[in-house]
Amino acid sequence: xxxxxxxxxxxxxxxxxxxxxxxxxxxxxxxxxxxxxxxxxxxxxxxxxxxxxxxxxxxxxxxxxxxxxxxxxxxxxxxxxxxxxxxxxxxxxxxxxxxxxxxxxxxxxxxxx
Numbered sequence: 629x630x631x632x633x634x635x636x637x638x639x640x641x642x643x644x645x646x647x648x649x650x651x652x653x654x655x656x657x658x659x660x661x662x663x664x665x666x667x668x669x670x671x672x673x674x675x676x677x678x679x680x681x682x683x684x685x686x687x688x689x690x691x692x693x694x695x696x697x698x699x700x701x702x703x704x705x706x707x708x709x710x711x712x713x714x715x716x717x718x719x720x721x722x723x724x725x726x727x728x729x730x731x732x733x734x735x736x737x738x739x740x741x
Contacts, residue, residue: 638693642686649686662686 637654644650651660664682665671671678677685 636693638697640690640693642683642690644683649682651686651689660686660689662689 642649649662650658652658662682662685664679665676670676
């Protein structure tokens with residue numbers, strides 16, 4: 629077995645067949661199926677979704693690569709903001725240390741004169 633994870637290439641799309649929606653990747657590899665039935669009795673027993681429910685499920689599954697990319701972008705922005713905040717804190721500390729050194733240098737200069 630290989631250690632590399634499988635790659636399902638974006639964009640994912642939804643293809644409708646009779647009684648099912650197939651979600652496939654850009655290479656037409658089937659990833660999932662959402663089955664439906666127009667028969668009210670089958671829907672009532674809970675064994676099948678309506679066509680509209682199955683379509684919504686299929687579209688939500690197909691949107692997963694875009695959602696993942698958006699979350700990674702937001703996570704990266706959050707990390708960037710955290711890094712900026714940390715750098716600002718370091719800058720403030722460095723400025724305070726500089727001011728303390730200047731005050732000490734002035735005190736020593738006044739004492740020597």
